[in-house]
Amino acid sequence: MKKFIELTSTVVPLPNENVDTDQIIPARFLKATTREGFGDNLFCDWRYDAQRQIKPDFVLNNPTYSGKILVAGKNFGCGSSREHAAWAIQDYGFDVVISSFFADIFKGNALNNGLLPIQVSDEFLQKIFVAVYHDAATQINVNLVEQTITLLSSGDQAHFDINAYKKSCLINGYDDIDFILNQRKAIEEYEDRLAL
Amino acid sequence: MGKTLVEKIWDAHVVKSDVGFPDILYIDTHFIHEVTSPQAFDGLRKRGLPLFRPKQTIATADHNVPTLHQDQPIKEELSRLQVDMLTRNCAEYGIELYGLGHPFQGIVHVIGPELGITLPGATIVCGDSHTSTHGAFGCIAFGIGTSQVEQVMATQCLLQQRPKTMKIEVNGHLGAGVTSKDIILYIISKISAAGGTGYFIEYAGSTIQALSMEARMTICNMSIEMGARGGLIAPDETTFDYVKGREFAPKGEQWDLALSKWKSLYSDEDAVFDQVLTFDATDIEPMITYGTNPGMGMGITQHIPSSSSQALSEQPSFEKALNYMGIEADAPLLGKEIDYVFIGSCTNSRIEDLRQVAEFVYGKTKSPNVIAWIVPGSKQVEQQAIAEGLDKVFEAAGFQLREPGCSACLGMNEDKIPADKYCVSTSNRNFEGRQGPNSRTFLASPLTAAAAAITGKITDVRALMVENAYV
Numbered sequence: 001m002k003k004f005i006e007l008t009s010t011v012v013p014l015p016n017e018n019v020d021t022d023q024i025i026p027a028r029f030l031k032a033t034t035r036e037g038f039g040d041n042l043f044c045d046w047r048y049d050a051q052r053q054i055k056p057d058f059v060l061n062n063p064t065y066s067g068k069i070l071v072a073g074k075n076f077g078c079g080s081s082r083e084h085a086a087w088a089i090q091d092y093g094f095d096v097v098i099s100s101f102f103a104d105i106f107k108g109n110a111l112n113n114g115l116l117p118i119q120v121s122d123e124f125l126q127k128i129f130v131a132v133y134h135d136a137a138t139q140i141n142v143n144l145v146e147q148t149i150t151l152l153s154s155g156d157q158a159h160f161d162i163n164a165y166k167k168s169c170l171i172n173g174y175d176d177i178d179f180i181l182n183q184r185k186a187i188e189e190y191e192d193r194l195a196l
Numbered sequence: 197m198g199k200t201l202v203e204k205i206w207d208a209h210v211v212k213s214d215v216g217f218p219d220i221l222y223i224d225t226h227f228i229h230e231v232t233s234p235q236a237f238d239g240l241r242k243r244g245l246p247l248f249r250p251k252q253t254i255a256t257a258d259h260n261v262p263t264l265h266q267d268q269p270i271k272e273e274l275s276r277l278q279v280d281m282l283t284r285n286c287a288e289y290g291i292e293l294y295g296l297g298h299p300f301q302g303i304v305h306v307i308g309p310e311l312g313i314t315l316p317g318a319t320i321v322c323g324d325s326h327t328s329t330h331g332a333f334g335c336i337a338f339g340i341g342t343s344q345v346e347q348v349m350a351t352q353c354l355l356q357q358r359p360k361t362m363k364i365e366v367n368g369h370l371g372a373g374v375t376s377k378d379i380i381l382y383i384i385s386k387i388s389a390a391g392g393t394g395y396f397i398e399y400a401g402s403t404i405q406a407l408s409m410e411a412r413m414t415i416c417n418m419s420i421e422m423g424a425r426g427g428l429i430a431p432d433e434t435t436f437d438y439v440k441g442r443e444f445a446p447k448g449e450q451w452d453l454a455l456s457k458w459k460s461l462y463s464d465e466d467a468v469f470d471q472v473l474t475f476d477a478t479d480i481e482p483m484i485t486y487g488t489n490p491g492m493g494m495g496i497t498q499h500i501p502s503s504s505s506q507a508l509s510e511q512p513s514f515e516k517a518l519n520y521m522g523i524e525a526d527a528p529l530l531g532k533e534i535d536y537v538f539i540g541s542c543t544n545s546r547i548e549d550l551r552q553v554a555e556f557v558y559g560k561t562k563s564p565n566v567i568a569w570i571v572p573g574s575k576q577v578e579q580q581a582i583a584e585g586l587d588k589v590f591e592a593a594g595f596q597l598r599e600p601g602c603s604a605c606l607g608m609n610e611d612k613i614p615a616d617k618y619c620v621s622t623s624n625r626n627f628e629g630r631q632g633p634n635s636r637t638f639l640a641s642p643l644t645a646a647a648a649a650i651t652g653k654i655t656d657v658r659a660l661m662v663e664n665a666y667v
């Protein structure tokens with residue numbers, strides 16, 4: 001899995017709330033059998049019209065905004081369990097998603113792929129949006145070791161929570177399977193206990 | 197202190213629990229389907245690992261399958277490739293596959309219960325968020341991502357944080373024309389599409405206890421639509437009667453042994469939930485959604501809320517949703533003309549749903565302006581419907597009974613609702629484009645959907661039921 005330690009980047013603002021995984025990657029694009037290439041269809045129905053012409057008013061098509069951090073409204077990633085949503089966001093080039101609330105399964109999927117979901121307060125989220133709309137060159141620093149997120153323009157800083165185990169996975173670039181494979185003996189013992 | 201049902205099942209499945217780490221949770225049954233499994237099989241191959249417990253893995257093809265002419269090869273190339281890949285993967289790893297043409301094929305959350313694979317007290321996962329459906333049997337069942345599918349394939353276990361628990365009690369009698377779908381749409385409209393995030397929800401109370409297994413599955417199915425990890429209902433005689441005698445259910449001595457264990461599956465009197473909510477069944481009328489998430493629902497006779505009634509930060513999303521749906525704030529939905537009716541999906545495609553619709557549409561004819569699809573959840577449901585003559589009733593009423601699959605629930609296979617068209621759907625998600633690019637979805641119960649098909653408009657099913665009484 002990809003490692004994550006620290007990042008400083010401009011951001012792409014997407015203030016919509018309840019962005020569901022059907023928007024992130026519509027089901028008709030889930031027919032691929034590999035993990036790559038989903039970025040082309042990230043937010044497809046917002047990015048393109050039915051003739052696949054670019055919709056200029058959608059933020060990903062607006063050259064003013066770019067960067068490796070997506071900032072979204074609350075309850076991001078609700079809906080289906082498709083991990084393709086995390087793959088698409090990552091494949092497009094984002095390493096971090098910031099929101100004031102994440103849906104459970106999306107959050108887990110993101111962490112399992114080295115895409116860092118950062119939950120901040122509603123107030124801090126608004127601060128980011130205000131700063132970015134004021135100046136699109138606004139940069140944000142994300143420090144996973146310190147668990148801090150900093151708006152470099154104003155110096156505003158917030159602490160974010162992350163499960164200690166998940167944090168070490170991200171920093172070291174190893175995943176749940178690497179961890180759990182070492183536990184096979186305990187698993188077999190559990191099965192033996194059940195069989196008694 | 198007593199334990200909640202979730203805690204009892206969880207504790208019985210913990211392989212290892214270390215401070216600072218998620219629990220290692222043993223998984224009894226793993227369902228897989230064609231969409232979320234290929235990358236997991238690939239992962240196994242890359243790591244050079246075998247499938248740890250092939251006998252505890254069951255596969256079906258449901259998302260991509262056409263619902264007409266299933267005896268012929270799938271026309272759409274990418275869908276066919278994905279289904280073929282599942283077949284090859286299952287053969288290579290020794291997994292039982294109920295693929296197209298198999299008498300047990302169907303939507304994964306319909307076949308597990310009807311085959312007696314889904315059992316009380318079990319842990320069940322699938323790379324599909326509506327795995328919560330199986331919780332109706334009193335088990336811990338939840339959806340997982342593809343990396344976790346790979347994890348279960350490799351170890352039959354999952355690393356999981358212990359969830360928070362919520363109890364939702366519903367008490368009292370349901371009114372005429374009000375079904376379990378209305379109960380769950382009502383609850384979601386009250387607590388929002390994110391109100392259950394982080395929780396396992398136990399549904400309880402006299403209303404829930406009085407429900408059939410099919411109706412309970414509809415409720416648990418939509419737990420994920422409030423963001424919950426899963427939902428469950430303590431097993432009782434209704435549960436045991438349903439499970440008994442099914443294809444893979446325990447038999448003979450095994451049954452007696454299982455039954456005695458299952459009878460301890462309830463939340464203790466003094467168990468403490470992190471949150472408790474109570475609702476009154478008599479407050480619930482037939483429900484319909486108006487917006488683009490399942491929390492945007494209301495009683496069918498009500499008016500769509502005004503934008504100013506929403507929190508300031510939510511107003512832009514609210515207005516965007518109404519705009520997408522092509523409807524006005526403050527207006528009623530009753531009388532709104534619609535184009536499609538879809539009765540199906542893992543929420544409402546079981547035999548009881550089909551019987552209810554057949555009974556209601558018997559002797560009626562659908563509006564000529566509406567296309568009405570009924571898609572059974574499984575081959576077994578389809579065969580049962582035909583055996584009972586329901587197909588004739590549907591045909592006479594102008595409804596098309598198709599072959600089993602996810603169908604128009606998710607706009608992935610051939611069954612899609614065209615752009616800008618309105619569909620009253622018994623499925624579980626009304627997201628933008630869920631049923632096809634730019635399609636517009638009103639979620640409702642099978643009865644409300646059937647009523648809309650008859651009149652061509654959004655209709656209070658109770659009005660037609662009264663009419664019936666005088667015939």
Ligand code: SF4
Nearest residue numbers: 326541542602605606
């Ligand atoms: S019917 Fe719909 S919700 Fe259910 S498993 Fe199929 S696609 Fe998912």
